[in-house]
Amino acid sequence: MYQYDTHDQAMVDARVAEFSDQVARRLSGTLSEEQFRPLRLKNGLYLQLHAYMLRVAIPYGTLSSRQLRTLGDIADRYDRGYGHFTTRQNIQYNWIRLEDAPAILADLAAVGMHAIQTSGNCIRNTTADHFAGAAPDEVADPRPYAELLRQWSTFHPEFDYLPRKFKVAIIGSETDRAAMKLHDIGIQVIRNDAGEEGLRVHVGGGMGRTPMIAPVIREFLPPLQMISYLEACLRVYNRYGRRDNKYKARIKILVHEIGADEYRRQVEEEFAHILTLGLEPPPAEFARIAAQFADPAFDPQAPEAIDRSDPDFALWVDQNVHPHKAAGYGIVTVSLKPTGGIPGDASADQIRLVADLARDYSFDEVRVTHAQNLVLPHVRRADLHALWQRLDAAGLANANLDLISDIIACPGLDYCSLANARSIPLAQKISQRFADPARQRDLGELKLKISGCINACGHHHAGHIGVLGVDRKGVENYQLLFGGSEGADTSLATIIGPGFSEDGIVDAIETATGVYLAHRSEGERFIDTYRRIGTAPFKEAIYG
Amino acid sequence: MDDTLIRLRDDAASAAPVLAFAELAETTNAAAVRLSPGDDARALLPLLGQLELVEVEFPGFNDGRGYSAARILREHGYAGELRAVGQVLVDQISHYHRCGFDAFRPDQPIARAAIDKAIATWPEVYQRTVDGRAPIWALRHG
Ligand code: HEM
């Protein structure tokens, strides 16, 4: 894992000092709320319905046990004893006092963390495949590139007041676990026919009110030109992205309006100029970073076989443990989706427990997934049973990864000032309706995603089943979407008909699962059946 | 009028009349020009040898196009005065400076000391820009 050196530390320390000064000026009235707003947003501090919300960056979703423990302690000390892991691999605290914000940032800085650029119209925290460095199908570990991006984008002076927020995701395998094509920039590390490593760059994807899948803008970029190329991509956007209408200000609209070919032409022109400026960190810097992501010392003798005599344990292994690139190891996903729980929420004690487990069983590493779960990336299969018992004792052994109760939900009307409808209570109801584990397993992989408004923070466009909260004459109403995916087969979900009340939508989802069960052929997931038979049978069953 | 101008340069300020970008076409010997956010800084490149002053307008502090305009001019060798005018706030000064601005005329006055402090906000920097500072990667690898 990447360790801050004195340079990195000096930067976060300077930020804490700067923000402490800004908070003091706000509290004394020297800064108006209007002037303070963009400054606090650059430190992840939102004003929500009831309190300030602080969003902490977890660069590319990777944490050490010490960092995770600090996140648990912050939940205890400054919040109400829990934190909320988000679809952007960050953590949010919903009950923060402005006066405490500088102290929290100081606690974070002590473990090499921060809230820099987790909000505002700047380059946000870069996300990455949560199985990076562990997945068997990986071409190359995307994290060294992500760390290079983190440094480059931190306090970038030219791109801090972009037309709109800017999100980058990076993956290193064909299997897309990061919804890469639904980002402003999505990068895939690939190998060309000559066996050389390079980057395929997609630009102009996104969700929100106008969802778009990012087209490929560069098929193959030499890896050590990434920074220069992104400078060019961002400069074209900063100069020509729309600023007249905030709903048309994302880069996806620019790319869509001028066309991918014209955008590419402008970027290439800028890129040619930028290459002459020497902005690219040298190969030695990439090597320095990459060395810190070298494999941990896997035990070559680690046994593959495990004792499956405990049926609950066996079910959990089958559902929540993925194959690892190293023999005798597994990738464990810790579900933060207990039946009836709030998706992505974890108590301070649970957070600290996972930190302990990472230290004891996973070479000190934890990942946060965009599906709001936690991952222990490098666990010896021989340790799985002991690990599972400790998770189970803390209510963290739910064997529901990628099943219907593994719901993504945004904060919705319970917290968010932009919401039309509540997301969390609906997620809770659905997970209760489908509480029976055998029934969930029978339904198989089914990605259900809920957003409380058109901004799509809950990824409803990318759900096999998506739910969108709307306001219908002052009453919360839910629209139902089918057919989205964020994997390598990225597709956008479409609304199938008139909306529902809260109870109505739960019934409609249940009806849809019935249609799937009646029509599925061998080995088909919900999404496969839906793609094969289309909306008609679903509509008929739901609307009659 | 209270002049809020602060210059970080030693030379004398240009006395030439400041033309709007649109007026440039009619003048052959312009020495001072003002860019609005939508104006293309690259159109000034043929004139860099004769320009003494480029004013870049920030009608709102959150319209960031002027940062790119400034950097483009410096990247192409412009050495004259580059002045940020309009809603120029102390919290953006370090970014302005890193993008090549060396003069400021804010709508609301800013004390010189506050400007110096703002420029010193970052002990080190991660990117190479046009301010001559060595980025952290260069410090790491000599
Ligand atoms: C609670 C306060 C929040 C507010 C006010 C908020 C606001 C917004 C807005 C306005 C957009 C649309 C941006 C656009 O289309 O240009 C958006 C998109 C998004 N937000 Fe949030 N959000 C909040 C919480 C969250 C949370 C908790 C997450 C993670 C779980 C999140 C993740 C996202 C994602 C993934 C998108 C869509 C991707 C994209 O930007 O295209 N947001 N948010």
Ligand code: SF4
């Ligand atoms: S989708 Fe809407 S309701 Fe949900 S968090 Fe985003 S802005 Fe708020």
